[in-house]
């Protein structure tokens with residue numbers, strides 16, 4: 302019987318689990334939806350918020366409960382865990398989990414007759430300490446660390462230098478600024494912390510039965526890792542630790558980093574053997590971030606791009622060149638030493654599109670308020686850039702940020718402009734000017750164009766000419782929840798191009814969890830020195846695994862979006878100048894910016 306491999310994706314709104322065979326065929330998949338299944342934690346869209354301080358976080362107990370629940374669901378579907386030889390996984394990036402001094406003993410002694418949450422969570426009234434020094438994990442949507450980010454940039458001189466060293470300028474959500482704030486805000490809890498995990502290494506720890514190392518790619522989401530020298534950056538560690546005297550303590554809290562993405566950390570905890578029937582020999586292979594893991598779901602060639610439409614929108618490319626810039630992120634490639642991943646990440650992805658979908662559904666005759674039909678029909682019917690006649694009418698360009706955005710760094714808000722490409726004139730649209738910009742209908746196409754123009758603008762330095770075609774990605778792969786939507790995929794192709802077309806994984810499942818399951822298979826089955834890419838190519842069944850959903854590059858249309866880029870950059874600059882200053886004042890006053 303063929304070996305099987307299990308991959309997880311613990312992301313903002315769900316925990317997904319997926320089982321594949323050695324030949325990469327999907328066997329089972331199941332998910333736990335936090336809002337639907339675990340609403341008792343009081344979460345909304347998977348998180349809790351404290352708007353007064355811009356904080357966004359999730360209960361660690363909810364993650365634990367989800368792990369037992371997803372395994373139970375896989376079992377109910379008929380999964381035979383005794384065939385699973387390797388487990389890996391992915392976690393939403395940047396989030397941290399704080400373990401206390403009892404954690405190692407509790408993890409090592411888990412009783413298969415009880416649940417994880419019963420044994421690892423502290424008692425409600427403190428009658429049991431549990432395994433954590435803090436009950437919550439800061440979420441990547443958190444915006445509470447402006448002061449700390451400024452300190453990170455300052456230590457290196459500026460954001461440019463910080464990006465050169467760590468792959469990114471300081472970001473609110475990055476684990477380094479988050480740890481600094483945690484230490485300042487919860488001094489006692491920081492003292493009581495023996496180990497700090499990322500969300501990915503937290504899940505690995507639960508399966509391993511001891512605190513697991515972070516991996517080489519996910520660690521780059523912390524502003525603490527010196528990428529070119531592959532080691533902790535001591536000046537940045539000292540800052541997060543509150544001075545050089547705290548440095549070695551923080552280093553030991555963070556632990557070792559696994560440089561090999563296929564490394565086995567050891568065999569599975571007896572808890573899962575007793576409770577679910579895993580073989581005691583099942584290996585726990587390094588867990589990584591959700592974005593690095595998504596890149597592993599496909600044999601990505603140079604010039605191919607992944608557009609991941611989850612709660613966040615991310616754009617991913619794999620590259621051999623390390624070209625860091627404060628405008629985007631570079632991280633170590635999760636499996637291939639000497640290669641990197643290029644990433645753009647937007648906070649306003651799925652939820653921003655949902656806002657407009659809901660507004661359109663309210664004014665249409667749709668009976669299902671969550672249906673995408675009216676949104677899609679409106680976006681498809683609206684002409685390119687809202688121009689009924691490209692030679693006379695201006696382009697509609699907007700920004701739609703129900704939450705404060707990362708790219709560009711501005712407060713929450715919606716901005717609509719008319720742009721004349723021949724004169725470069727940019728005029729804001731007044732709230733009552735529904736003739737120039739009928740709301741909410743015109744917003745459907747405008748938000749998609751806006752999201753994809755932003756990706757095109759920032760990925761220009763990485764794309765190359767494709768044969769006789771201008772510089773653009775070779776293939777665009779759509780993944781994440783939004784990839785199910787054909788109108789969104791079509792707009793992605795119109796704006797971004799894609800010489801070979803726009804593709805979607807056709808295996809079912811979820812790219813991120815699939816990537817993790819493939820990594821588990823590679824970690825266990827690789828021949829000496831076999832690279833992940835070769836392992837994947839050897840088992841890849843192009844006909845069955847991917848499907849072309851539409852054309853990418855369309856002559857004439859792609860060029861019109863090219864003309865819009867200048868206007869779009871001007872829109873962003875205008876908004877950053879106006880709202881960025883407001884944001885700075887808000888942050889200084891510590892007024893919350895989560896909406």
Ligand SMILES: Nc1ncnc2c1ncn2[C@@H]1O[C@H](COP(=O)(O)OP(=O)(O)O)[C@@H](O)[C@H]1O
Nearest residue numbers: 312313314315611612651673781782783785786
């Ligand atoms: N048919 C669809 N059209 C557009 N968006 C969709 C569709 N189905 C799901 N989504 C979006 O997918 C998002 C969730 O994506 P997913 O990748 O599962 O999330 P996560 O961020 O938890 O990994 C939701 O915010 C939802 O708006």
Ligand SMILES: O=C(CO)[C@@H](O)[C@H](O)COP(=O)(O)O
Nearest residue numbers: 312313393394441611612613
């Ligand atoms: O912050 C980032 C990347 O920098 C996010 O992409 C998170 O990694 C979570 O993403 P979702 O999968 O939940 O959208």
